[in-house]
Structures are given as C-alpha cells and as structure tokens.
Amino acid sequence: MLYTPHLTTRKIMPEMQEFPMLSLSSRITPEHLFYIRNHFPYPIIDMRTWGLQINGLVNRPLYLRYHDLLQMHQVSIPVTLECAGEKRALFVPKTRGEQWELGASSHAVWTGVRLMDILKAACILPNAMEVTFEGMDKGVRTDMQGIFTYMRSLPIKEALNPDLLIALYMNGKPLPFRHGYPARLIVPGWYGMASVKWLQRITIIDQPFKGPFQAVDYVYVNTAKPVETIRLNSTIAQPSDQQVLAKGEHLLLGTAISGDSPVLFVEVSFDNGMTWQPASWLDPHESYSWRRWCLKWTATNSGTYDISVRATDAAGNVQPEIADWNEKGYGYNAIQKIRVYVD
Amino acid sequence: MLYTPHLTTRKIMPEMQEFPMLSLSSRITPEHLFYIRNHFPYPIIDMRTWGLQINGLVNRPLYLRYHDLLQMHQVSIPVTLECAGEKRALFVPKTRGEQWELGASSHAVWTGVRLMDILKAACILPNAMEVTFEGMDKGVRTDMQGIFTYMRSLPIKEALNPDLLIALYMNGKPLPFRHGYPARLIVPGWYGMASVKWLQRITIIDQPFKGPFQAVDYVYVNTAKPVETIRLNSTIAQPSDQQVLAKGEHLLLGTAISGDSPVLFVEVSFDNGMTWQPASWLDPHESYSWRRWCLKWTATNSGTYDISVRATDAAGNVQPEIADWNEKGYGYNAIQKIRVYVD
Known part of the structure; x- marks a missing residue:
C-alpha cells in the first residue's frame, strides 16, 4: 500500500478518472490505473440475456452471445486510448468540460474479435454508408431533453479496417466492467470517444448518423469538423x-x-x-x-x-x-x- | 469499486497525495482519502524497540513506550490539517514545489495524550525556550549535503497549549502508518508541517531551533516570517x-x-x-x-x-x-x- 499511485478523480458521476502520468514505469497501463471517461452512470448488465445485435442494412442480422464471441477467432492489438479532452486544462483561456491534465490517455493490449469478421458474417448490403455502435450506458444530457444511450458511428470504410476489434480482454484478462465488459469497440488511432464501451448493438445505415455524441459533442467548433484521429x-x-x-x-x-x-x-x-x-x-x-x-x-x-x-x-x-x-x-x-x- | 474517489497522486517518492475535494460528503475525511505530504521515504519502525524520548532541559527525562502512551489519559480533538502549500497551483506566476490544488487539506478526529501532560511529567526547566519534535523519517535534501531527519520546533508557550496532542488514534482507529503511526504530534490551527509524524524525540532547548524545515522551508520568503497558523x-x-x-x-x-x-x-x-x-x-x-x-x-x-x-x-x-x-x-x-x- 505504500507509494501507491492513484487515478486522479475528475468527476464521480459519471465517473471520470485520470491516469497518473508520473507513474509511467511500463508502456502498458495496469487496468486499475487506466483512465476512465464515462458519459453516463454505469449500465446494469444481465449476462443471462446479454447479446450483441448486428442489424440494419445486412443480409444476415446477427445476435452474438458472450459465449459466441468467445468462440470466434481472437486477435490481440496494443492500442493507446486518449480522450479527446486530454490536456484540456492547458487551454488558454480555459474551456468548458473536465479539466484533464496529462493523463487522459492510457495504453493496453486489447484482445477480441475483428469487427470486420462480424460485419462480413452479417453480409452488409451495398448501400451501407455508416455503422453505428450503441452502448448500454444511458442517461440525461445538460443541453437537451430526454434519455440518450451513448452511441457513435464510423464510416463504413473505417469500420472495415481489419484492426478494429470487439474487445473481450484487456491486458490478457477479461475486460473489466469499468472498461466496457462484456464487449468494447476498439478503434485504433482515434480518440477514445469512438471506442464504445458496454456494446449492445451495431447497426448499418445508409445516411450520416447525427446523434448528439457525434454531431453536438466531439466536434471542433472552430472548424465544424468532427473529432476523429489522435493528433500528433x-x-x-x-x-x-x-x-x-x-x-x-x-x-x-x-x-x-x-x-x-x-x-x-x-x-x-x-x-x-x-x-x-x-x-x-x-x-x-x-x-x-x-x-x-x-x-x-x-x-x-x-x-x-x-x-x-x-x-x-x-x-x-x-x-x-x-x-x-x-x-x-x-x-x-x-x-x-x-x-x-x-x- | 464503482464511483470510487481516489487520492490525487502528486508525487510518488516521497509520497504526496491530495484529498479529492469533490467528494466532500462528510466533514470527516476517511483515512484512506486523507491527504499525504511526506518529506522523506517512509521510516522503518521496529515496535519492539520504539519509544518516545523526552529530553533536553527537563528534570525528569522520559522514555515512553507505545504501551505507556496507551495507558495515559486520552483526549479526542477534531482537527483539520492543511498543507502550507495548499492551492499552490493557483499562484500566478506559478511557484516551485508540489502543485497542490484544492485538496491539500483534510479533517479527522485525533485521539491521544496531551503534549502538556507529557511535558509536565518531564518537569521542564525555567530556561526552556522551544520544544523540538523529531520524526523517524529521514533522507536527503536537494539544497544541502547530508542526511536529515524531519524535525520542527514550537515556542514553549505554544507547546503548552492544552489542545496539542501526541495522537495515537485517527477517527477512532489506531493511527495508520501512512499518517504517523505509532505517534504523531497534532498542532491544531497550524499548517500541517508542524504536526510531525512518526515521532521519536521531543527535546526542550533554550534557543531558537534552526533546522532546515524551520529556517529554510516553511518561511514566507517575501517577509522572512515563518509559516505558522492556517490563514483564513x-x-x-x-x-x-x-x-x-x-x-x-x-x-x-x-x-x-x-x-x-x-x-x-x-x-x-x-x-x-x-x-x-x-x-x-x-x-x-x-x-x-x-x-x-x-x-x-x-x-x-x-x-x-x-x-x-x-x-x-x-x-x-x-x-x-x-x-x-x-x-x-x-x-x-x-x-x-x-x-x-x-x-
């Protein structure tokens, strides 16, 4: 217990915790120090009924139970996740939101099923334009009425990148609940908002997705461009x-x-x-x-x-x-x- | 484990951890969230030989074993400790040292023996001017050669304030090692540097103590005045x-x-x-x-x-x-x- 580095607590509900960069002794971040940026309270998941739906513009809609995913071909890829708000506290003048300092970023080895394999198994129709990813976490927003689930999309071309994973393991151990158990999308090279936790549904659509975590948040307001890949x-x-x-x-x-x-x-x-x-x-x-x-x-x-x-x-x-x-x-x-x- | 506030780790060695002020749900800080500001590595303490010495300008030098202290009259006092560097990160321009934000301060109920009772038992001589308190923690400094123990003094008048404690308990439980077990001086109303942890020796002297944690550190350089009581x-x-x-x-x-x-x-x-x-x-x-x-x-x-x-x-x-x-x-x-x- 002596000399223990801790996560830096930025917010309790929803939970936001920052990796202590001063403890960068290994390239891989231990799971208990991996940064956390949630948008909503933790979801309640019943593994007796949980399954990952793949639907929308596909010939073969799928419903993959945890057991099904575990049986599929597994791939391991080391991926650094970084919150789009990393180092926000350093902006002058300051900007609204969690005042992340240096550690809204962490590194782990993720193991799971290639998203591409799942999309191929579902047989995507030719008019597919985007793929949406819906988490099980939901709640209210400050700026609009209603209950929202956390949901993001990717262009179909990006979704077919063979390095995208539906991760089931983190650093060789089952994915911790706080990091998205049972299944988390991992989008390498993109800011962390793309790597949807507690995945429940993947939908193929023929138009741009306009959900609030796509069109309101995670937009560079000065240029109106979406936040996507991690900047140098x-x-x-x-x-x-x-x-x-x-x-x-x-x-x-x-x-x-x-x-x-x-x-x-x-x-x-x-x-x-x-x-x-x-x-x-x-x-x-x-x-x-x-x-x-x-x-x-x-x-x-x-x-x-x-x-x-x-x-x-x-x-x-x-x-x-x-x-x-x-x-x-x-x-x-x-x-x-x-x-x-x-x- | 969900929604757990953590200490904010400012430094690993010596250990410096900040209380997360956003989790101020009770007046009393839980021990595991109480801020830590050490000056040196943790000391090694052998309780088979540990005892508190009271010596110097006294008629009856004392050597109090842990068991002896536990047998003496115990008093409980709620005291907030606050690091003298609390909110240092807010200075403009920034100043050297740990960049404490809001939480270099915490509150606990301390229980132990009145320092006054111990000093009276030792029969202080009339030429007593100051009382020094020596911890068991020791190590090097950046600014001078040699090995130092953490040591502070108080004017004799302040040392006889009946509210000063040799604390053996924190929030009703035995003092945690990280907070000064087996015995910690508690100086109510003063910044935390006065509340020496891992106490091993109390010495009554007839001149001002000039140790580096008294005369070099914990001095307001702009006025050359010592850092003492907690400012409003x-x-x-x-x-x-x-x-x-x-x-x-x-x-x-x-x-x-x-x-x-x-x-x-x-x-x-x-x-x-x-x-x-x-x-x-x-x-x-x-x-x-x-x-x-x-x-x-x-x-x-x-x-x-x-x-x-x-x-x-x-x-x-x-x-x-x-x-x-x-x-x-x-x-x-x-x-x-x-x-x-x-x-």
Missing part, C-alpha cells in the same frame, strides 16, 4: 512542472503518439525552443501505441530550467507552438513546456 | 471549475477555515464580487475544524457564470482578492473563483 502529441511524464531537483543526472521521460502518421522523433529543448536535442526511444514503434521516449539530463548548475518537448511525424508535421483553441476544448496538442528548479 | 481560507468543493450544468437547482458546497480567529460567515458572489450572498453552514463551529458551507442555487438561464467565495472571520478579516505571492508558494488564501456553464 507528446507528453513529459517526469519531471513534473515546478518540480525541485538536486544537481546531478535526471531522466526525462514521456510519451509520444499520433493517430495519423508514425512519430519519427521527439526532441527536447532547454532554451524555449531555440535549440533542440533528440530524445531516445524506450519502446519500439507500433502502429497504434504511445511510444515512450527518454533523455538523460545532467543538471550541473543551480537555476531555473524551462523544458519543452515536441514530436515530429513521418509526414513532416511538428506539434504546434500554440494549441488550436476550440470552444469545447478538444485535441490539445501544443508543445508541452514545464519549469523545474535545480537547487 | 475558503474553498468551493462543488461544482468544479469549468463544469457544465443543466438548468435547475444546484448545491454549491465547500469548506472554510482559519487558524487564527473563528470564521464568522461565508459569502458567494455570482457577479465577480459586486454583490455577495451569505452561504449556510452545514456544520457547527469547532475551534480547529473546517466548517462546510452550502448554498442552493437555481440556474434558470443558460449562460456562463463566474462564482466566487470568500470567508470573513470574527476579527473582521476577509480573504484577499489576490494571493500573497511568495517564492516557495505558501499560504495561498485568495478568494477562489470558478466558472461554470449552464446549458
């Missing part, structure tokens, strides 16, 4: 901002990720971006995983140090100096800066 | 800053405290301090306890609301508009302001 980003996990250090060698440690193009390298600056030095990778490249970087730094002189980190992707993109401010505070990915003091 | 302060526990609310009735809930003069009333403003309305007390007045306040607020119109809270004490003091900035970030007690959105 990097994070300093240690030291933390305003930390006091002794003279000597310190390890700077953090993560980098992009949902679009592989991150090629991470650089660190000690002079507010005048000059940059490359960090080293602690992890190999994997398509959908954050990759930890580190840099040994010897602090020989007392003083105040400003440290910045930036990632560059294979397409030549670099993180922006200033975040793309938007009213609902999504997709913060500006270069992170911290200040530390050497005594 | 109030906190909004719910709603949280940037929260989105539905139209209708909401409960504003928070705490108020002062280590100097009783808090008379708490007021809330919805117009940046132009007008103020009184909050109601949820708890009775107790000398050393935070007191929870609440205010029912009916949000009838959509919009953005700025909410401020301020406390006034019996001496007529009001919290300042702007915090008393000091280099090490102690004693933040400016009027807290949050912004919420009604949809």
Whole structure:
C-alpha cells in the first residue's frame, strides 16, 4: 500500500478518472490505473440475456452471445486510448468540460474479435454508408431533453479496417466492467470517444448518423469538423512542472503518439525552443501505441530550467507552438513546456 | 469499486497525495482519502524497540513506550490539517514545489495524550525556550549535503497549549502508518508541517531551533516570517471549475477555515464580487475544524457564470482578492473563483 499511485478523480458521476502520468514505469497501463471517461452512470448488465445485435442494412442480422464471441477467432492489438479532452486544462483561456491534465490517455493490449469478421458474417448490403455502435450506458444530457444511450458511428470504410476489434480482454484478462465488459469497440488511432464501451448493438445505415455524441459533442467548433484521429502529441511524464531537483543526472521521460502518421522523433529543448536535442526511444514503434521516449539530463548548475518537448511525424508535421483553441476544448496538442528548479 | 474517489497522486517518492475535494460528503475525511505530504521515504519502525524520548532541559527525562502512551489519559480533538502549500497551483506566476490544488487539506478526529501532560511529567526547566519534535523519517535534501531527519520546533508557550496532542488514534482507529503511526504530534490551527509524524524525540532547548524545515522551508520568503497558523481560507468543493450544468437547482458546497480567529460567515458572489450572498453552514463551529458551507442555487438561464467565495472571520478579516505571492508558494488564501456553464 505504500507509494501507491492513484487515478486522479475528475468527476464521480459519471465517473471520470485520470491516469497518473508520473507513474509511467511500463508502456502498458495496469487496468486499475487506466483512465476512465464515462458519459453516463454505469449500465446494469444481465449476462443471462446479454447479446450483441448486428442489424440494419445486412443480409444476415446477427445476435452474438458472450459465449459466441468467445468462440470466434481472437486477435490481440496494443492500442493507446486518449480522450479527446486530454490536456484540456492547458487551454488558454480555459474551456468548458473536465479539466484533464496529462493523463487522459492510457495504453493496453486489447484482445477480441475483428469487427470486420462480424460485419462480413452479417453480409452488409451495398448501400451501407455508416455503422453505428450503441452502448448500454444511458442517461440525461445538460443541453437537451430526454434519455440518450451513448452511441457513435464510423464510416463504413473505417469500420472495415481489419484492426478494429470487439474487445473481450484487456491486458490478457477479461475486460473489466469499468472498461466496457462484456464487449468494447476498439478503434485504433482515434480518440477514445469512438471506442464504445458496454456494446449492445451495431447497426448499418445508409445516411450520416447525427446523434448528439457525434454531431453536438466531439466536434471542433472552430472548424465544424468532427473529432476523429489522435493528433500528433507528446507528453513529459517526469519531471513534473515546478518540480525541485538536486544537481546531478535526471531522466526525462514521456510519451509520444499520433493517430495519423508514425512519430519519427521527439526532441527536447532547454532554451524555449531555440535549440533542440533528440530524445531516445524506450519502446519500439507500433502502429497504434504511445511510444515512450527518454533523455538523460545532467543538471550541473543551480537555476531555473524551462523544458519543452515536441514530436515530429513521418509526414513532416511538428506539434504546434500554440494549441488550436476550440470552444469545447478538444485535441490539445501544443508543445508541452514545464519549469523545474535545480537547487 | 464503482464511483470510487481516489487520492490525487502528486508525487510518488516521497509520497504526496491530495484529498479529492469533490467528494466532500462528510466533514470527516476517511483515512484512506486523507491527504499525504511526506518529506522523506517512509521510516522503518521496529515496535519492539520504539519509544518516545523526552529530553533536553527537563528534570525528569522520559522514555515512553507505545504501551505507556496507551495507558495515559486520552483526549479526542477534531482537527483539520492543511498543507502550507495548499492551492499552490493557483499562484500566478506559478511557484516551485508540489502543485497542490484544492485538496491539500483534510479533517479527522485525533485521539491521544496531551503534549502538556507529557511535558509536565518531564518537569521542564525555567530556561526552556522551544520544544523540538523529531520524526523517524529521514533522507536527503536537494539544497544541502547530508542526511536529515524531519524535525520542527514550537515556542514553549505554544507547546503548552492544552489542545496539542501526541495522537495515537485517527477517527477512532489506531493511527495508520501512512499518517504517523505509532505517534504523531497534532498542532491544531497550524499548517500541517508542524504536526510531525512518526515521532521519536521531543527535546526542550533554550534557543531558537534552526533546522532546515524551520529556517529554510516553511518561511514566507517575501517577509522572512515563518509559516505558522492556517490563514483564513475558503474553498468551493462543488461544482468544479469549468463544469457544465443543466438548468435547475444546484448545491454549491465547500469548506472554510482559519487558524487564527473563528470564521464568522461565508459569502458567494455570482457577479465577480459586486454583490455577495451569505452561504449556510452545514456544520457547527469547532475551534480547529473546517466548517462546510452550502448554498442552493437555481440556474434558470443558460449562460456562463463566474462564482466566487470568500470567508470573513470574527476579527473582521476577509480573504484577499489576490494571493500573497511568495517564492516557495505558501499560504495561498485568495478568494477562489470558478466558472461554470449552464446549458
């Protein structure tokens, strides 16, 4: 029990908990420290009756019991999930919503059935345009009347990406209830809102889905574009901002990720971006995983140090100096800066 | 396990954990959510040999085993502890050190032996000036060479205040190791640095104690004054800053405290301090306890609301508009302001 890092509780109902980035000792996040961003109270699930429906524009509607899913071909893929509101607290001016700091992101190995296999088994009709995913979690919203279930859609092309999973396991163990048991959609490379928990229904439709978690939330209000793939980003996990250090060698440690193009390298600056030095990778490249970087730094002189980190992707993109401010505070990915003091 | 608030982990070694203020459902903080601010790694304690020494300028040096302390007259006092760095993250510009937000403060009922009874039993000599308290926790500092134990002093007059305890119990249960077992000094009304954990020695001296946790840390650098009693302060526990609310009735809930003069009333403003309305007390007045306040607020119109809270004490003091900035970030007690959105 000593020296236990905890989730940072941002909200109790619905539950919102942040991964403590300072405890980034392994690439994989232990399940009990994996961030949680719910939209509604936890659903009540009766496994005697639970099954996953696949319906809409299909030739063969399916109803897959938990047992059926367990019997299907299983695939394991490491995928980092990241809330679209990650680092929202860093926006200036602040924006409405949970004030996520650095840890609205976590990494796990997900195991389950390829969504593609299920969609093929259902025989999608040619006029299919989108696929909707409905969770069992439901409740009220502040901005409209009625009871809503949490529901999202994907374009049919994205839904047929062979790396999308209906996950039944997380880090080799049955998916914890708090993370979507019995079945959770995993959409690699997309912000976490796409990875619908407590799945109960998949529907193939011939028009754009306009549910409130698609058309009202998870929209960059400044450009009216939907929030989709994870923007190029990097994070300093240690030291933390305003930390006091002794003279000597310190390890700077953090993560980098992009949902679009592989991150090629991470650089660190000690002079507010005048000059940059490359960090080293602690992890190999994997398509959908954050990759930890580190840099040994010897602090020989007392003083105040400003440290910045930036990632560059294979397409030549670099993180922006200033975040793309938007009213609902999504997709913060500006270069992170911290200040530390050497005594 | 569902909807579990956690401590917010600010640092792993030494351990620093913050109480989640959003879970202020009772006046008393459950032990597992009580904030932790350690200066060193946890000490190793062998209860077969542990005893509390009382020495220095006394006629009768004492050595009190745990069993001896348990046999002495026990007193229970509710005392709120608050880290001197509480709300440090709110200073502008930021200051070095742990970026505590709202919850570097917690409340418990402490039970143990009056320090006064022990000092009397030891027969203090007339030239006594200060009393030092030494914990068993020790380690290195960033700013000077050597190994230090955590050690603090009090003026003799303060040490003889009958409300100071050598606490053996917290909330009616044996003091948890993380909170100072087997014995912790409790100094009501003072910031938490005075309430030395894992006590091993009490020494009466005839000169001012100049240890680094007395003369280097816990000093307001701007005035060169020592950090002592808890400044008049109030906190909004719910709603949280940037929260989105539905139209209708909401409960504003928070705490108020002062280590100097009783808090008379708490007021809330919805117009940046132009007008103020009184909050109601949820708890009775107790000398050393935070007191929870609440205010029912009916949000009838959509919009953005700025909410401020301020406390006034019996001496007529009001919290300042702007915090008393000091280099090490102690004693933040400016009027807290949050912004919420009604949809």
